Amino acid sequence: MEAFLSNIDRVVDGFSWTVRLTLLSALFSFILGILLTAMRVSPVPLLRGLSTAYVEGIRNTPLTLVLLFCGLGLNSALGLSFADTVATDVFWWAVIGLSAYTSCFVSESLRSGINTIPLGQVEAARSLGLTFTQNLRMIVIPQALRTVVGPLGSVLIALTKNTTVASVAGLGVQEASRQMKLMFDQGIAPVLPTFVGFAIGFLILTLPMGYFFGWLSKRVAVVR
Amino acid sequence: MTSTPLVVLENVNKHFGDLHVLRDINLTVNSGEVVVVIGPSGSGKSTLCRTINRLETIDSGEIRLDDQPLPAEGRALARLRSDVGMVFQSFNLFAHKTVLQNVTLGPMKVLRKPRGEAEAHAMELLDRVRIGNQAQKYPAQLSGGQQQRVAIARALAMSPKVILFDEPTSALDPEMVQEVLDVMTDLAKDGMTMVVVTHEMGFARRAANRVVFMADGEIVEENTPDEFFTNPRSERAQDFLSKILTH
Ligand SMILES: Nc1ncnc2c1ncn2[C@@H]1O[C@H](COP(=O)(O)OP(=O)(O)O)[C@@H](O)[C@H]1O
Ligand SMILES: [Mg+2]
Numbered sequence: 001m002e003a004f005l006s007n008i009d010r011v012v013d014g015f016s017w018t019v020r021l022t023l024l025s026a027l028f029s030f031i032l033g034i035l036l037t038a039m040r041v042s043p044v045p046l047l048r049g050l051s052t053a054y055v056e057g058i059r060n061t062p063l064t065l066v067l068l069f070c071g072l073g074l075n076s077a078l079g080l081s082f083a084d085t086v087a088t089d090v091f092w093w094a095v096i097g098l099s100a101y102t103s104c105f106v107s108e109s110l111r112s113g114i115n116t117i118p119l120g121q122v123e124a125a126r127s128l129g130l131t132f133t134q135n136l137r138m139i140v141i142p143q144a145l146r147t148v149v150g151p152l153g154s155v156l157i158a159l160t161k162n163t164t165v166a167s168v169a170g171l172g173v174q175e176a177s178r179q180m181k182l183m184f185d186q187g188i189a190p191v192l193p194t195f196v197g198f199a200i201g202f203l204i205l206t207l208p209m210g211y212f213f214g215w216l217s218k219r220v221a222v223v224r
Numbered sequence: 225m226t227s228t229p230l231v232v233l234e235n236v237n238k239h240f241g242d243l244h245v246l247r248d249i250n251l252t253v254n255s256g257e258v259v260v261v262i263g264p265s266g267s268g269k270s271t272l273c274r275t276i277n278r279l280e281t282i283d284s285g286e287i288r289l290d291d292q293p294l295p296a297e298g299r300a301l302a303r304l305r306s307d308v309g310m311v312f313q314s315f316n317l318f319a320h321k322t323v324l325q326n327v328t329l330g331p332m333k334v335l336r337k338p339r340g341e342a343e344a345h346a347m348e349l350l351d352r353v354r355i356g357n358q359a360q361k362y363p364a365q366l367s368g369g370q371q372q373r374v375a376i377a378r379a380l381a382m383s384p385k386v387i388l389f390d391e392p393t394s395a396l397d398p399e400m401v402q403e404v405l406d407v408m409t410d411l412a413k414d415g416m417t418m419v420v421v422t423h424e425m426g427f428a429r430r431a432a433n434r435v436v437f438m439a440d441g442e443i444v445e446e447n448t449p450d451e452f453f454t455n456p457r458s459e460r461a462q463d464f465l466s467k468i469l470t471h
Pocket of ligand 2: 269270271
């Protein structure tokens with residue numbers, strides 16, 4: 001245990017990257033998820049088709065492949081890059097891959113929330129003269145979001161843990177799991193306590209998320 | 225009573241698949257007039273209402289509001305809808321908004337009124353439907369009758385040219401029917417143009433200028449309330465009235 005604790009700053013540094021990956025990917029997948037949902041329920045068939053194809057396509061692809069595609073395909077093979085330093089570059093490609101993947105799950109959750117909203121409210125809004133986007137923004141999405149706070153919490157927890165796939169897929173972000181692997185490789189940490197330590201680290205991140213989202217979903221529930 | 229035609233339906237036809245729900249409907253509602261639509265379930269009354277603010281499209285014929293054909297889509301359609309109020313059987317209040325917010329939403333977002341003005345007008349209307357003291361509550365905290373009166377205030381807030389009521393009291397407990405009908409009777413007296421689908425004969429006799437009887441997607445009979453209820457001409461109307469009277 002001591003050996004693990006003496007490397008605690010590396011552990012903390014690892015988790016700080018985990019948190020950064022999680023927060024940025026959560027933000028982008030939330031925005032993209034809302035956009036995909038709006039397209040999915042829009043009256044324009046082309047937008048509906050694009051959204052469906054995207055969600056079904058990415059949702060059914062292993063995350064490892066999505067991240068490999070970002071890293072090997074777009075970054076290395078096509079030479080698309082964000083920054084001069086490799087560290088920054090792989091970080092952003094990991095954020096993109098994770099967001100592209102997670103947004104599908106955000107969108108599917110939201111869509112199930114939309115299905116719980118009585119059609120009558122949508123018609124009432126329409127009959128007041130609200131446009132399609134106003135209707136979505138003011139009536140549909142706010143209520144759909146409230147009903148899926150719980151499921152969105154699960155998506156966030158999954159995302160937090162999924163950040164570890166980035167390094168496995170060759171995007172060498174120095175997040176927690178990669179730090180752990182490096183510590184093993186360098187033989188500076190005993191295996192078992194280190195495993196347990198990192199597992200507890202993830203628990204410390206995700207357990208409060210679960211409780212927070214549980215609390216929030218009760219707090220914002222719409223009474224009908 | 226003025227007789228400027230406000231809502232005009234000409235040879236309107238509508239199908240749902242193979243089902244011919246509206247058959248050659250011709251109907252004119254004049255400004256300030258109250259028209260009650262009555263008829264058996266499934267005869268097309270709701271569909272008729274819903275075509276007037278284009279919640280349903282029509283297959284042929286024409287509908288005009290104030291001499292303008294209904295626009296097909298986009299901003300123009302949204303503007304048309306803001307001129308045609310609608311009150312639903314199931315109230316359809318926005319569950320995540322307070323009573324006051326339900327009433328101010330349309331004026332602020334569609335008519336672009338400033339909040340202060342919208343709220344002042346909303347409070348006036350809520351007082352008018354006798355529910356001003358509940359402005360900060362959420363719909364689920366109100367009784368059905370109260371919710372329906374809020375829905376009427378929400379429609380009024382847009383200063384519509386006409387309000388469509390689709391069985392506004394059918395989902396209410398019996399003791400709440402009258403409070404809603406009273407509000408509607410007041411509106412009628414104030415000269416609001418109204419199309420009301422209802423089986424409430426008391427209301428029809430008190431407030432309506434005309435009764436339109438529908439069956440199987442057709443307008444079978446049109447008459448003054450007194451004539452219609454005491455002397456229905458068609459067999460189908462006689463049959464229908466005998467059924468609802470024996471209830
Ligand atoms: N969206 C719809 N799709 C298919 N059929 C419908 C739809 N809405 C109504 N109908 C049918 O159209 C007919 C007329 O319905 P409606 O206008 O609701 O009658 P009413 O209001 O007089 O009871 C009914 O047979 C009904 O089942
Ligand atoms: Mg009906």
